[in-house]
Amino acid sequence: MTAPRRGRPRTPLLSRDSIVAATLRVIDTEGVAGVGMRSVARALGVDAKSLYNHVDGKDGLLDAVAEHLLGGLVLPEPTGDAHRDLRAIAQAFRARALAHPGAAPLVLTRQLSSLEGLAPVDAVLKVLLAAGAGAEEAVHLLRMLLATLIGTLLREVSAAPAFGGDDGERREALQASGLPAVVRTAPHLAEFDRDAEFEYAVDLAVTAVLARIDLQAAR
Amino acid sequence: MTAPRRGRPRTPLLSRDSIVAATLRVIDTEGVAGVGMRSVARALGVDAKSLYNHVDGKDGLLDAVAEHLLGGLVLPEPTGDAHRDLRAIAQAFRARALAHPGAAPLVLTRQLSSLEGLAPVDAVLKVLLAAGAGAEEAVHLLRMLLATLIGTLLREVSAAPAFGGDDGERREALQASGLPAVVRTAPHLAEFDRDAEFEYAVDLAVTAVLARIDLQAAR
DNA sequence: GAGGTTAAACCCACACCGTGGACATCCGCA
DNA sequence: TGCGGATGTCCACGGTGTGGGTTTAACCTC
Known part of the structure; x- marks a missing residue:
């Protein structure tokens, strides 16, 4: 049996972007009401509190999602x-x-x-x-x-x-x-x-x- | 010592209207985020579950508030x-x-x-x-x-x-x-x-x- | 290379939330 | 007289966001 992941990994498992992506995945499948620190973390195979290293709280997470979406807007010529x-x-x-x-x-x-x-x-x-x-x-x-x-x-x-x-x-x-x-x-x-x-x-x-x-x- | 109120009171303490009013009071002082079955019930000096007799769930409560507000609209001549x-x-x-x-x-x-x-x-x-x-x-x-x-x-x-x-x-x-x-x-x-x-x-x-x-x- | 710093992930724990279920009580009606 | 249903209470459960402390490994400086 392998000991659970602990300590700092060689390369960060999480990033703001990957978290946002996972959140979007949760939203698409369970709706915005299904979003929570725990559910998003679960979607990433990670502990909930780890998210706090990249995003400040649930509200910040939701803001990040909105920002990401708007940021991806491509304006027409x-x-x-x-x-x-x-x-x-x-x-x-x-x-x-x-x-x-x-x-x-x-x-x-x-x-x-x-x-x-x-x-x-x-x-x-x-x-x-x-x-x-x-x-x-x-x-x-x-x-x-x-x-x-x-x-x-x-x-x-x-x-x-x-x-x-x-x-x-x-x-x-x-x-x-x-x-x-x-x-x-x-x-x-x-x-x-x-x-x-x-x-x-x-x-x-x-x-x-x-x-x-x-x-x-x-x- | 007086036993706590139990059972059906002579005249109903609660009504849909009084609950909506209390909710509005909570919203005005603590914002919509402060609304909850428990907080509204507390504002009425009542147990949270009692609200369920007049309103179906938190969502229904919020709907009732919105309805009440819109219902009070007086249209101009x-x-x-x-x-x-x-x-x-x-x-x-x-x-x-x-x-x-x-x-x-x-x-x-x-x-x-x-x-x-x-x-x-x-x-x-x-x-x-x-x-x-x-x-x-x-x-x-x-x-x-x-x-x-x-x-x-x-x-x-x-x-x-x-x-x-x-x-x-x-x-x-x-x-x-x-x-x-x-x-x-x-x-x-x-x-x-x-x-x-x-x-x-x-x-x-x-x-x-x-x-x-x-x-x-x-x- | 050795040693300290620090970031990233972990677990434990708390207070709070919405609500299901099982009572107790009283009113109205038959 | 009795009984059914409405009303309000308590207990309890699973779930939530997050504060605090801990552990590890990667990095930075000597």
Whole structure:
């Protein structure tokens, strides 16, 4: 029988990256709720406390995951067409956020304080400035775009099977609820095409932003 | 010595409402992370397991809180001016969500399956339909508005003290980071007026939505 | 080479968490 | 009168994040 590993190994078994990777593996299989120092450590065949040498606590671990995900975002080449470029950035962001659906809330919810995550922000600002926005306005518009992006993606990952549908009982309750507009639009409320919904929201937000820039420029 | 209270009391000590109220109290003083069956029960001078008679588990408890908050939303009287009405609804929603800032993530994040929360949805849809939107388009626009609203409020409640500012070291790192647009707009990125930011985002989203409706109507 | 320093991994232990199960008690209704 | 169900209590279990101390092996300096 071999004695259990103890002491400093010849080459470190763990690294920040390997831990993040393992965490992502746990998230993909058990969801974000299944993440814990112990479960991640188990996935690495290692003691839980060892993780603390590379990551500070569970919260730090989750931050690291979010950072890693955002850091892996590859920005599309700008084409000069503001509308097209903003949409492309949004799509890249979405692809990255949904690569690990379970981890999406982390990316969308935690605001990270590292500099690595600022690349996409810079890219968006660049487009806005080039389109003629002033510095201050560009920041407001950036925030607005980010808000719709995050809001849309948040809804997308937690997409309930959508209420209504063919559920008879539910339907009756709705009819009696005194919410006429909801009743009238119920069939459309019940369906939710993720891709189409995303496209619609982003397109609307981007056109609104660019229109606002033109308006201000013509002031 | 008095024997400890046991058995069914003459009049129930607990109720769903009193539990929700106590939970809100805990959230206000200790944040949402401080919420637990035990802490809430302690706030009521009661055993933890007793809560299970009125609420199903911690998750159900949190849902109940979110429901209660949304349920207390008072919708403004419609004036007939679509722009004004949509903004008013958004403001009412915001006021309700920020009444207990610690609980805001609950309201914004959990999608509740009860019918009670649909009143604001109905109100928004009503305005959109009256403004000339088709049923399907109204739903898309509703979702877009909701996304910006939620995204904006989510940022607002977790508003980091904003990076940049007068932090010299941070500033230098930024300069060297090869993010010119961020550097250029840094002073504005550093400041964040919650009210103004909200107004800006909502106004932009609402105008965009109404413009889209007009555009489609003129098709 | 010898000796000290230090990083990385280990185990033990604590306080806390959500909750399942088994009581005790009282109310309302038959 | 009696009895069923609602309500609140206690005990207990497995699981969590993490503080502290320990052990080992690799590195750095003489």
